[in-house]
Amino acid sequence: MLSERLLLAMKAEGISQAELARACGVRPPSVHGWLSGKSKFLRGENLLSAARALKVSQEWLATGKGPMKGQPVRIQADSNTQLLPHDHLPHDDFVLIAQLDISAACGDGRLNEHAEVQGNFVFRRSTLRALGVTEETARIISAVGCSMWPTLHDGCSVLINTADVTPKDGKVFAMCTPEGGLVLKRLIWDYHAAIGAQTWIMRSDNPDKAAHPDKILPPDDRTMLVGRALWNDNFL
Numbered sequence: 001m002l003s004e005r006l007l008l009a010m011k012a013e014g015i016s017q018a019e020l021a022r023a024c025g026v027r028p029p030s031v032h033g034w035l036s037g038k039s040k041f042l043r044g045e046n047l048l049s050a051a052r053a054l055k056v057s058q059e060w061l062a063t064g065k066g067p068m069k070g071q072p073v074r075i076q077a078d079s080n081t082q083l084l085p086h087d088h089l090p091h092d093d094f095v096l097i098a099q100l101d102i103s104a105a106c107g108d109g110r111l112n113e114h115a116e117v118q119g120n121f122v123f124r125r126s127t128l129r130a131l132g133v134t135e136e137t138a139r140i141i142s143a144v145g146c147s148m149w150p151t152l153h154d155g156c157s158v159l160i161n162t163a164d165v166t167p168k169d170g171k172v173f174a175m176c177t178p179e180g181g182l183v184l185k186r187l188i189w190d191y192h193a194a195i196g197a198q199t200w201i202m203r204s205d206n207p208d209k210a211a212h213p214d215k216i217l218p219p220d221d222r223t224m225l226v227g228r229a230l231w232n233d234n235f236l
Contacts, residue, residue: 001037001040002034002037002039002040002041002042002061002062003034003035003036003037003039005056005060005061005064006020006034006035006050006054006061007035008068009054009055009056009061009068010054012054013053013054013055015053015054017031017032017035018031019053020050020053020054023049023050023052023053024046024049024050024053025049026046041062042061042062047061047062055069056068056069057069066231067127067130069124069126069127093124093125093126094122094123094124094125095122095123095124095125095128095135096120096121096122096135097120097121097122097123097135097138097139097140097159098119098120098139098140099119099120099121099139099140099141099142099157100139100140100141102141102142102182121140121157121159123135123138123159131159131161131230131231132161132164132230133159133161133163133164133230134163137161137162137163137164137227138159138160138161138162138230139159139160139162139227140157140158140159140160141157141158141160141174142155142156142157142158143155143156143157143158143184143232146206147185147204147205147206147211147212148172148184148185148186148204148205148206149205149206150205151172151186151205151232152172152184152205152229152232153232156232156233157232157233158174158184158229158231158232159229159230159231159232160174160226160227160228160229160230161227161228161230162226162227163227164227164228165224165225165226165227165228166225167187167189167200167217167225168187168228169187169188169189170186170187170188171186171187171228171229172184172185172186172187172228172229173185173186173187173225173226173227173228173229174225174226174227174228174229175202175217175223175224175225175226176222176223176224176226177202177217177218177220177222177223178218178220178222178223179218182226183202184229185202185203185204185215186202186203186204186205187200187201187202187203187217188200188201188203188214189201192214192216194216195216199216199217200216200217201214201215201216201217202214202215202216202217
């Protein structure tokens with residue numbers, strides 16, 4: 001429950017109700033409501049401010065999923081900056097992950113010929129280790145469209161492991177396809193009536209299957225898995 005996660009994080013950081021209220025810009029009775037269990041979730045600036053004050057992951061605070069610590073903080077880079085220098089990092093425990101301007105379309109698909117660095121995200125090294133990815137193989141791309149909703153929202157940033165390119169049942173991958181360009185889809189190993197056999201299927205998480213039907217992963221040498229999706233910033 002939200003109240004239990006808040007109490008756990010407040011105890012870990014030694015933060016009182018009054019201090020959390022000041023950090024979130026709300027009155028103490030609001031925090032009391034969060035802790036009493038009356039509020040099932042936090043939204044917008046309250047979630048962002050509470051996560052920052054308690055030094056916890058926004059995803060963990062909102063849903064209980066993922067590690068409690070290690071929420072990455074985004075750093076915007078200007079158009080002339082490819083990578084911020086390492087002496088700009090807040091601590092040696094942090095590492096920069098490049099955000100590419102290539103978009104993975106969660107729908108019709110599109111492929112950009114050139115992927116340039118347009119900014120950076122800061123991750124704790126311990127978070128990358130927990131996710132099973134190195135700083136050399138981690139990249140951030142953007143999702144476009146609603147076919148992977150509610151897992152991936154339109155415009156959200158997605159961390160992928162470019163070294164993980166072996167299909168895995170039930171996992172989300174960024175992949176280049178002959179017809180769809182670059183897409184983010186869940187791979188499912190299942191029977192497909194069209195070919196009468198087991199095969200890899202690209203499946204959308206959106207429950208509207210009329211608009212987002214299953215598709216066979218093209219058995220074509222132009223099909224390439226770019227990397228497995230490990231994290232997204234839906235809760236930022």
